[in-house]
Amino acid sequence: MGKIDKSELLEYFLAEAEDYLNVLSFGIPQLENAADRTPILEELFRAAHTLKGAAAIVKLSVTSRIAHSLEDILDAFKNKRLVVPKDTIELMLQMLDAIAQIVRDISSGKEEDDTVEGKFATRVQELLATLEEAAEVEAPAEAPAEAVEPKEALAEATVAVAEAVEVKEPPAEVVPAAGAAVEAAEPKKDEMEYSFGNFIRLDLRKIEDMFNLIGEVTILKNHMLKKSKDAGDLSEEVLFAGKRLMEEVNRFAERHAYSISDNTKFVDPLFSEFGELEFDRYDEQNIFSRKVQELTEDIAEAMKELMGFYETFQDDIKTLDRVVNSLRSDLSDSRMMDIGRLFQRFVRPVKEMAKEAGKKIEFHVSGQSTKIDRVIFEKLFDPLMHMIRNSIGHGIEGDEERAGKGKKREGTISLSARREGINIVIEIMDDGAGINTGRVLEEAIKQGLVSRDAKLSREEILSLIFLHGFSTAAATDMTSGRGVGMNAVRNQIANINGTVELTTETNRGTTFRIRVPSSMAITNVIVFTYSNIEFVIPASLIEEVIQYEPPDELSEEGAEASTINYRGTNILVKKVSEVFHAGGNGKGEKKENYVIVCSVSNKKLGLIVDDVFAQEEAIIKPVNRFLEGLSIYSGITISGDGKVRLVVNPLKIFEEEAGAVAISKPEVESEEGRRVLVVDDSLSVRKYLAAFFTARNLKVYSAANGAEALKELEQNDVDLIVADLEMPVMHGYELVSRVRAIEKLRHIPIIVLTSRSAGKHKEKALELGADEYMVKPFEERTMEDALRKYALLQTS
């Protein structure tokens, strides 16, 4: 049960108390000399007040009482605008020391000492009584004048207060107020600084900045590691070549360093008296051979030194690697929080929601000490809350129903966390009715998310609840009923590079399993290329990378989504080229070597890519807001050598397929409706237009270029063509003129939808036979008007 951990609370109290004690210990002495005491008194009052409250919460009654008295004293001086006499200041400091003593005791594990109060209790009471009686002093504008006033005001006061007379500072010293006061306090600073335990408070943004810097250092370091490995390979090659050179040179030298001259050779007259073997003679070749040998030896020596240097350098880099890594993990730890603190936040809402729903629910929490990055911590609250609400509202049955099923009347919801490698796994488990797959399917069919004749496995049906559009009002009794479906939950979790899966068993309950990286700042990513562009996918989302063997029979045409066999089951795969619908890696140039298998809400899906590089560490930055609509990217990273790499979000790539294999294409639905052919090389434009037209009850065919469009037109009758101009294979102009040349197609109205707004583009299109010319991005109303014009839309 989510009980409040007292020792944990104490720890926070200690950190907090330190702050307030320091505020008080710096502020109180300042009261003596400050020109304008009101702001100081206010700050001190606030500190004492908060300290009192905090101490009361952790049941430190003595501390709370002392802080309370302190608060009262400060309050009286504040309200009555009295000068604070020196010995009152001392009294307050004494009280402060007492609190500090208690806090110190507490932090070393001792109990609160209630004797400390005795030292000043009477004096405090007397002072408070005097203050009560003391008349309010007219607000004096300046401190010096005021210094005299209290003499009368507190004339009859007890000794403690009467001594206020002594507060007679010469005005000259009082004027530089705050500055002087602080300075005066300075020498005492050491003895007044309170510090318990080893806490400091730090602006989270500071840590964030440090993280970014560490991230940059990590990237650079990784780059250096790689370069140093390259240098190692290079030096080995050079060394090998050098060895061969040495051998060659030595062999050459052996033969040519000396030579027995033949008789025809020119003989130096100076040496003529020496015989051949009596004096060595060198010709050009000998000299050259010797020189080469010497040089080679020099080079070999330098190489040796260089190798030595390289080895040290490599050791240094390795040390740097270790240091940077541990620095990073230390810093990373500083951002880590116990997930238990997040779990605790659910304790009350669960109680309340259970009460509201009229159900009896036990709430279990485990794995509270699992550490998680603060950023992720914050972002988990909403999705967890949503799922817990689901469990209470729709998972756990009413107690009568439970009793009828022979279950314990009290339902159980457990929230647990554990670490699995670099990930944190959080499970929300209930022992309720489980999810009725039959009803999920029925609902999905009703909502047009899946076709009636689709054959879906149990897993596929379950994954339907994560679909966009599912579990809205109509599905209230099964899932949320709050308008935000599991789709939102999945997206929220995907934003922190996490995944969510569920298992359910009738009458046994449902388990949602969330997997998130334990840290956000630096993410392990897999780098892959497509068409020589580098992308990354967070490693936490990747199941496995396998070799891609293209199936023989797979036809290129229209194969938007195909399947491969992965560990015995068929999984959906998609080529990166389909995702972007860009050219570059077209037919013929087969480079698709690997499949990255990702796990997206209960389903395994594969992305076919050109090449996959090893795992790397990267700092993922958010996408520039100008580009944020490109939801296939969840962020951007910069590689060690300064390349921009886009972070691919597999969830978005497989958005349509993530739900089920057999999601009906909207086309199938409105058999009798009017039909539009959308021709555009951009997949997103096609998708956008398809959504636009389907929403207006039109059946949509699509083609990526003019040639495909003509093929579509051969097979299907359409009532309108919406075509782009610039497309590969066959452009829009050609399409328009071809359509106009074919008898049975001639009557079909054509809307050219292009990003070209130049007059001559338009003239040419109209000249060739286009009926309308629209410039992207188009106004929905303009398009609707055109649809009405060609009777594809009822006049509203």
Next chain:
Amino acid sequence: MKQEEIPQSAAGQKTFCVFGVGEREFLLAAEEVREIVDISRIFPIPGAPDYIYGALPLRGKIIPAVDLSKIYPIEKPAFSNPKLLIVGVENENIGFLSETSPFFVTFDEDIMVDDLIDTKSFFDTYRIKNMGHGKN
């Protein structure tokens, strides 16, 4: 990449940064131009609309580079030695490609200039909204 000096406007006057794409010239309010950089290399963003020429890493941030010739009727520019004008808008930085070296001109405040890009409305109009997964 080098940084160029961006002049300040005097009182009663307004300074603009003039840059060219193809045969056209555009103006930006000088105070919006954060810096002008030479482009050494630029990285494509597959899936982005064609007016996004690519992205450029600059001091740990990524700046999208906008090709105005895909928005305005301009003959295909060469971009042989392009500059990028980095503009601060809506707390983000975006870049406009220029074929010419941008220069600054100053007019009296009351003179209305043509071809001035209102960066805020540009940002709102051309910011990518929900592309890439076909849902709207």
